[in-house]
Amino acid sequence: MDVTKRFNRIVAIYFQLQAKPVIRAKDLAEQFDVSQRTIYRDIKALEHAGIPIYGEAGTGYGLVEGYRLPPTKFSKEEILTLAAAEKLMQKFVDPDLFRHFSSALNKIKAYLRYNDKLNVTFLEENMLMGSLAHRFNENVPSALSILFESIAQQQMVDMKYRNSLSAGAVHREIEPVGVFHQGNYWYFMAYCHLRKDYRQFRIDRIHQIQLTSTAFTKEHNPLSHYLKKEESIPAVTIRIALPLAYARYTEWERSYYGFVSEEITDSEVIMTFASKNMEQEFARWYLMFADQARILEPDSLKEYVRALLTSIQI
Template sequence: MRRADRLFQIVQLLRGGRLTTAKTLSDKLEVSERTIYRDIADLIGSGVPIDGEAGVGYLMRAGYDLPPLMFTTAEITALVAGARLIRAWGGAAMAEAAQEALVKIDAVLPEEARDRAAAVPVHAMSMPEMNDELRWRIDALDAATEAHNRLRLSYADADGTPTERNVRPLGLWFWGKVWTLVGWCELRNDFRMFRIDRIKRMETLTRFRPERGKLLSDFYAQEKHRH
């Protein structure tokens, strides 16, 4: 979890005027109590009205709220439509995060803007192809990309021919009903794109160190030059 997200969550958890211990906050946010103490100090230093002390607990005085987010109509449409698309076509964790994002957007928008968000006419429905296995695989590939974990893929090409590849995952592309993994293929010693629905099995291997010439930015540059 990013630090900015954690600070936001601490403020949310302290709402309501109830005394909350650093241990409770650390358990919920999966960080150390020392990290919570440091975050609380930073929040107090930035003007958030939190009372309490280490070993006793913390509470936030009534009347405090985060500044409202101000979006244009076009921005609201883009945010809501994007979240709905990910909710329908993303991985399981992505879909859950998209739903939470919609709830938070609705909670912080002024009433007029909230009505505009509810009226956005862009919707998305998941299809049978988006089964639980595929959603799990998307999340697993996203996590491996974030952690720089090499993967062993059992893959089938368009003709159904099986192959085994060791891949450095670099990013996920969504083409509309089809997700692909962009990666550095150690067998071909080049960039390759793998349709996620054709991955039969995958195994996490060792971590890799990002190298110049094998980065996602290098792939983009190569594609730009090619086209």
């Protein structure tokens, strides 16, 4: 069993060497849940098998330029996963990026056997996804594609962006760092030359965007560096109680508001949240079901909800 497991790991490492210019032993060790020393031995095994690998421990490994094996045969599960991925891409990315993905996937499908093509077609005809409403600005169909290209080529972007507080779109020159999906929206982190600082933007609020020929002016940290800063904002612990019959209606949304855990009693569900925006986000969400719920803590949330109710004009 251990021999088979090691063989599969070495094959997987080889495919990653083909897919990426450089891979680090540290990253491979985390991915396969083994020590870096084990990865070093796996790399040696590939070298002994005649695979021309350059690099060394502590830096990274890559295949010698020009060395490639013919495309490998896809398994049935891999083929069906590609078909499912196309449907997911259609839902979660903008029209331009989906068009590029679909074009690439069609090139892969061209090499499939007849029976595999039939299986893919059957799955595609019987897998439906919801609409893309409000995830993207329909007037800017290539926003994701341009951001990806900017990050890959390290070139600045010109855009007109309207945030939730501004009356109109504002011109900004930015250096995108990374893109991420959270809740129902796509976001990206970028250095903004207008604000002289790093800012988080929402893609559906872009009104115009184009890639420039100007190179980045700064060397940026990986996206995770900036997201960790966002995570460092202290969270407020919130506990609310809901009747058993009503609690299920919150399951689809509660994760967006810092849901941590729940305790089920005979008559109700006590939910615990860690909210980083108690007043502007959690309190307003709570009003959607406030007639059915009780706030257990903190008292400051009770006071803010009372203030919101008082300010409501009917």
